[in-house]
Amino acid sequence: MAVRVRVPTPLRRFTGGEGEVPAEGSSIRQVIEDLEKRHAGIRERLLDDKGEIRRFVNIYLNGDDVRFLDSLNSKVKDGDDISIVPAIAGGV
Amino acid sequence: MSRKSAKNGADLVNREVVPTTRASSVLELIGNTPLLEITRLTRGLLRPGVRIFAKLEGFNPGGSVKDRPARKMLEVGLKSGDLRPGKTIIDSTSGNTGIALAMLGAVLGYPVELVMAANVSRERKKIIEAYGAKPIYSDPMKSSDGAIEKCREIIRDNPGKYFKPDQYNNEANSLAHFETTGPEIWQQTRGQVTHFIAGIGTSGTVMGTGRYLKSRNPEIRIIAVEPDDELHGLEGLKHMATAIVPGIYHENELDLKIPIGTEEAYEMVYALGQSEGVLVGQSSGAAMVAALKIARDLREGCIVTVFPDFGDKYLSTNLWIGWQEWRRERLAQVLSKWNASTNVTT
Numbered sequence: 001m002a003v004r005v006r007v008p009t010p011l012r013r014f015t016g017g018e019g020e021v022p023a024e025g026s027s028i029r030q031v032i033e034d035l036e037k038r039h040a041g042i043r044e045r046l047l048d049d050k051g052e053i054r055r056f057v058n059i060y061l062n063g064d065d066v067r068f069l070d071s072l073n074s075k076v077k078d079g080d081d082i083s084i085v086p087a088i089a090g091g092v
Numbered sequence: 093m094s095r096k097s098a099k100n101g102a103d104l105v106n107r108e109v110v111p112t113t114r115a116s117s118v119l120e121l122i123g124n125t126p127l128l129e130i131t132r133l134t135r136g137l138l139r140p141g142v143r144i145f146a147k148l149e150g151f152n153p154g155g156s157v158k159d160r161p162a163r164k165m166l167e168v169g170l171k172s173g174d175l176r177p178g179k180t181i182i183d184s185t186s187g188n189t190g191i192a193l194a195m196l197g198a199v200l201g202y203p204v205e206l207v208m209a210a211n212v213s214r215e216r217k218k219i220i221e222a223y224g225a226k227p228i229y230s231d232p233m234k235s236s237d238g239a240i241e242k243c244r245e246i247i248r249d250n251p252g253k254y255f256k257p258d259q260y261n262n263e264a265n266s267l268a269h270f271e272t273t274g275p276e277i278w279q280q281t282r283g284q285v286t287h288f289i290a291g292i293g294t295s296g297t298v299m300g301t302g303r304y305l306k307s308r309n310p311e312i313r314i315i316a317v318e319p320d321d322e323l324h325g326l327e328g329l330k331h332m333a334t335a336i337v338p339g340i341y342h343e344n345e346l347d348l349k350i351p352i353g354t355e356e357a358y359e360m361v362y363a364l365g366q367s368e369g370v371l372v373g374q375s376s377g378a379a380m381v382a383a384l385k386i387a388r389d390l391r392e393g394c395i396v397t398v399f400p401d402f403g404d405k406y407l408s409t410n411l412w413i414g415w416q417e418w419r420r421e422r423l424a425q426v427l428s429k430w431n432a433s434t435n436v437t438t
Contacts, residue, residue: 008233010323010334019233045323048355055413056325056354058211067413085211085232087325087410 141392150402162192164268194225261339266300274304320351
């Protein structure tokens with residue numbers, strides 16, 4: 001399944017500055033693995049050492065937080081829109 | 093961790109540090125926050141001559157340390173005439189400065205507009221609106237730097253309308269801490285402070301307080317705390333290497349900068365709640381982790397750090413994801429230690 005992934009500014013150093021990148025996979029986990037192949041280093045920023053989504057990272061599948069779907073096992077279809085959003089604004 | 097239960101309550105309060113206050117405006121209630129010694133969490137970890145204190149900035153009327161610079165920036169603006177009737181106060185802030193400006197705008201009678209990334213916590217949005225201020229949302233993908241850019245655009249489109257305190261570049265921000273936070277810490281520790289540790293967001297706290305403390309005793313070490321990575325979950329703190337660097341930030345005035353991980357800061361928040369009875373935000377957790385890292389290498393010292401706010405504004409945020417699991421793991425650790433010691437004695 002071919003999808004588009006929106007990448008926040010703090011992760012664009014891994015995507016050569018791109019804010020949106022293509023990826024493939026039939027679940028969120030597979031999409032992240034594919035992102036890692038294309039942009040080495042990005043998986044560690046998204047997943048902790050137990051392989052779970054880091055607490056300060058939100059991943060949205062077509063606008064829905066995957067934590068309220070099936071988390072990393074959420075199914076992905078062709079053309080789906082995935083967004084990685086930092087859980088906080090980082091401001092003061 | 094063992095906990096002593098209180099006996100009669102008679103000796104629980106040191107009356108000296110509980111001021112009786114009466115005021116005719118919340119403006120007068122800003123500052124003079126208490127200094128709490130962290131004793132339960134640190135039991136057995138520190139050498140006898142080392143103490144850690146936290147300045148509880150959540151006691152400010154707007155609920156955070158940001159009341160101090162917000163008041164000072166508006167005061168300087170009013171004195172210079174840049175802030176005058178007819179002006180609207182605007183700034184890019186995702187949080188505590190916005191709340192402080194909203195509160196002060198209400199008291200002083202000025203409209204307030206605040207630009208923030210759309211993914212700030214629900215509590216913050218509601219608090220800001222409750223004070224009568226107008227929130228304007230920027231792209232959450234661009235974090236706080238996106239809010240800074242959008243705020244610039246709004247002012248450019250209507251330059252005469254606004255007064256922008258500009259907390260990142262306004263020296264009145266640091267000055268507030270030079271005039272209040274620094275002297276309070278000096279007085280509360282009776283000049284015994286040896287290390288001052290604070291997180292960097294705008295850097296106003298660490299710059300202004302540090303500058304004051306160095307003026308009293310140049311030997312005092314000034315230490316800044318920052319997230320260990322550009323992508324982090326420490327609301328209120330900035331990763332200086334990758335962020336837009338505030339104009340008031342002067343790295344040469346720091347003795348040390350400590351990177352702190354989001355997860356360790358979150359766990360410290362849980363630990364502070366359960367051991368000290370202080371529920372704080374994630375930047376306080378990061379400050380406490382840094383204080384412990386400094387403290388464990390010291391033979392003697394009086395470390396003062398800043399807890400910028402309490403934790404109630406973060407209850408709906410990702411800070412609390414996974415915390416039940418953390419609690420279960422900690423309980424399992426405690427039980428296994430207890431079981432081990434039982435085995436030895438039987």
